[in-house]
Amino acid sequence: MRYRLTSFLALHWAVAFALLAFICIDGNRGVAAALGVLGVAIQNAHIADLENAFVVAPLAVALLVVAVLFCWAFVETLISGVPDPQAVDSVVRTAFISASGVLSLILVGGAAQGINGLFMAVAVQLAALLASYVAMLAERRSAFAAAVPARADIRAAAHLMAKDAAHGSLLSRISGRSDTKPRDGS
Numbered sequence: 001m002r003y004r005l006t007s008f009l010a011l012h013w014a015v016a017f018a019l020l021a022f023i024c025i026d027g028n029r030g031v032a033a034a035l036g037v038l039g040v041a042i043q044n045a046h047i048a049d050l051e052n053a054f055v056v057a058p059l060a061v062a063l064l065v066v067a068v069l070f071c072w073a074f075v076e077t078l079i080s081g082v083p084d085p086q087a088v089d090s091v092v093r094t095a096f097i098s099a100s101g102v103l104s105l106i107l108v109g110g111a112a113q114g115i116n117g118l119f120m121a122v123a124v125q126l127a128a129l130l131a132s133y134v135a136m137l138a139e140r141r142s143a144f145a146a147a148v149p150a151r152a153d154i155r156a157a158a159h160l161m162a163k164d165a166a167h168g169s170l171l172s173r174i175s176g177r178s179d180t181k182p183r184d185g186s
Contacts, residue, residue: 003143006088006136007077013099013132014070021063024056031056034063035110039121055109062102069095088140096133100126 024034073091080088103122110118 003077003080003088003136003139005139006092007074009132009136010070010074010077010092010095013095013129014067014074017063017067017070017099017102021060021067024060024063031059034059035106035115035118035121038106038125040110040115040117059106059109062105066095066099066102069098092133092136096129099129103129 020034020037023037024031026033069091073088073095076088076091103125107118107122110122
């Protein structure tokens with residue numbers, strides 16, 4: 001079974017973080033434009049501090065790493081044919097933890113620079129990440145639950161096997177032979 005929602009959300013976040021990294025390294029716009037995409041209006045006084053290469057390079061690399069992790073999660077969901085939540089879970093979890101970490105670092109760095117309105121923008125992005133993670137987790141769990149037989153089905157199969165064994169035992173007692181083999185030939 002394919003994880004359609006998980007694939008879509010992983011691709012969405014990969015593209016979103018890749019675009020943020022691209023906007024961040026663009027010489028004309030830089031970090032201020034990337035924060036503008038997140039919904040933060042930057043005053044002109046703070047732009048000089050945000051154009052520094054020591055700010056732009058680590059932020060762009062961190063955003064690209066998160067984009068690569070989400071891209072990896074996307075590829076993993078396409079490759080994974082078995083509806084096992086553990087197969088994709090570690091990659092997706094790592095991607096979301098990394099994305100939350102990068103957004104938290106943006107929040108801390110923006111607060112140190114005195115950028116107003118950054119908390120709400122990052123809070124919205126973190127809430128969207130959390131909602132995406134919960135949706136992905138629910139899809140993987142429901143796919144796993146659909147693939148595993150229900151407890152009632154397992155009990156019914158065990159009950160049928162017990163009845164067959166009892167029937168075989170009864171037939172061997174009636175016939176007087178104690179070494180008869182079961183019906184399935186094993």
